[in-house]
Amino acid sequence: MQTAIGVDLGGSHVTAAVVTEDGAIHRQHEEDLEDLRFEAVIAALDATIGLALKEAGDVVGIGIGSPGNIDAASGAVLYSPNFGWENAPLGESLRQKFGRPVFVANDARCATLGEYTFGTGKRTKDFVLLTLGTGIGGGIVARGELLLGNRWGAGEIGHHQIRPADGFVCTCGKIGCFEAQASGTGLIRHAFALAPSFPRSTLLDVARDKLSSKKIRRAAQAGDGHALAAWKNFAADLSIGLANAIAFVNPQKIALGGGVSSAGDFMLDSIRPQVDLLTTMVPRGTTEIVVAALGNDAGQVGAATMALRGGLTTGASVAA
Numbered sequence: 520m521q522t523a524i525g526v527d528l529g530g531s532h533v534t535a536a537v538v539t540e541d542g543a544i545h546r547q548h549e550e551d552l553e554d555l556r557f558e559a560v561i562a563a564l565d566a567t568i569g570l571a572l573k574e575a576g577d578v579v580g581i582g583i584g585s586p587g588n589i590d591a592a593s594g595a596v597l598y599s600p601n602f603g604w605e606n607a608p609l610g611e612s613l614r615q616k617f618g619r620p621v622f623v624a625n626d627a628r629c630a631t632l633g634e635y636t637f638g639t640g641k642r643t644k645d646f647v648l649l650t651l652g653t654g655i656g657g658g659i660v661a662r663g664e665l666l667l668g669n670r671w672g673a674g675e676i677g678h679h680q681i682r683p684a685d686g687f688v689c690t691c692g693k694i695g696c697f698e699a700q701a702s703g704t705g706l707i708r709h710a711f712a713l714a715p716s717f718p719r720s721t722l723l724d725v726a727r728d729k730l731s732s733k734k735i736r737r738a739a740q741a742g743d744g745h746a747l748a749a750w751k752n753f754a755a756d757l758s759i760g761l762a763n764a765i766a767f768v769n770p771q772k773i774a775l776g777g778g779v780s781s782a783g784d785f786m787l788d789s790i791r792p793q794v795d796l797l798t799t800m801v802p803r804g805t806t807e808i809v810v811a812a813l814g815n816d817a818g819q820v821g822a823a824t825m826a827l828r829g830g831l832t833t834g835a836s837v838a839a
């Protein structure tokens with residue numbers, strides 16, 4: 520069985536895994552990222568990939584999922600606000616270091632390839648993955664092919680505006696992006712925005728940077744009034760974005776990954792009726808909303824799959 524290295528490059532850590540062509544992860548190495556300058560990140564990648572390579576033996580190549588707008592042909596990071604990079608030659612630098620094929624693509628697109636091939640996307644042809652974490656990453660599979668767009672930008676569903684008039688400011692600079700409203704960070708912002716209405720709430724009695732979306736979700740599940748109100752606004756915004764995604768793609772399935780999706784049925788039950796109400800021209804019930812199966816592994820598995828296939832292809836023409 521063929522093997523590749525799959526790398527998930529995040530804003531706070533890098534994880535390199537040995538992955539076989541059946542999508543199984545064998546070994547993982549993780550390193551925290553404190554310095555986000557290009558040379559420091561290359562050094563962290565060098566270390567983690569080096570360890571994975573030692574264990575893997577013979578590998579076909581190295582696949583890397585990175586935040587930002589990536590030129591998947593060259594492996595250059597054209598623009599990444601998370602890292603503060605522009606035109607960073609990520610793929611080329613690692614090709615020179617390791618002397619092996621290196622493929623780089625947007626992390627959410629890699630996760631979509633992983634979830635489509637080995638998770639909830641299996642046996643579908645039209646599929647969307649949305650990862651609800653610090654932001655919202657997205658990827659679209661249409662008729663069995665991952666959409667890349669003219670300049671690798673297809674799937675940036677997190678940055679369509681759903682509340683341009685009164686929403687939160689997004690990391691991209693726009694107001695009321697889907698990501699600003701309905702990511703884990705969005706849930707936290709809803710809780711803070713509602714604080715004046717809940718003067719006796721204890722929900723926010725922690726340092727602002729310690730309040731997690733998980734804490735709010737758990738408090739909501741336990742019946743806390745403030746948390747429930749925040750969850751309600753979050754679920755309403757999430758539903759708007761999901762209904763929009765259905766209008767654009769009408770996929771068989773939309774899988775929700777990322778930290779917030781660990782809420783499972785609590786989340787699905789609070790969004791499905793609203794998504795139905797907002798789904799007008801697309802026949803209702805023709806898009807199923809589910810929780811993603813691969814969790815945090817989707818990015819590494821997808822990145823390795825990209826390396827095994829020699830690019831961001833779903834293999835649709837082979838599998839069909």
Ligand SMILES: [Zn+2]
Pocket residue numbers: 677678679689690691692693696698699
């Ligand atoms: Zn945005």
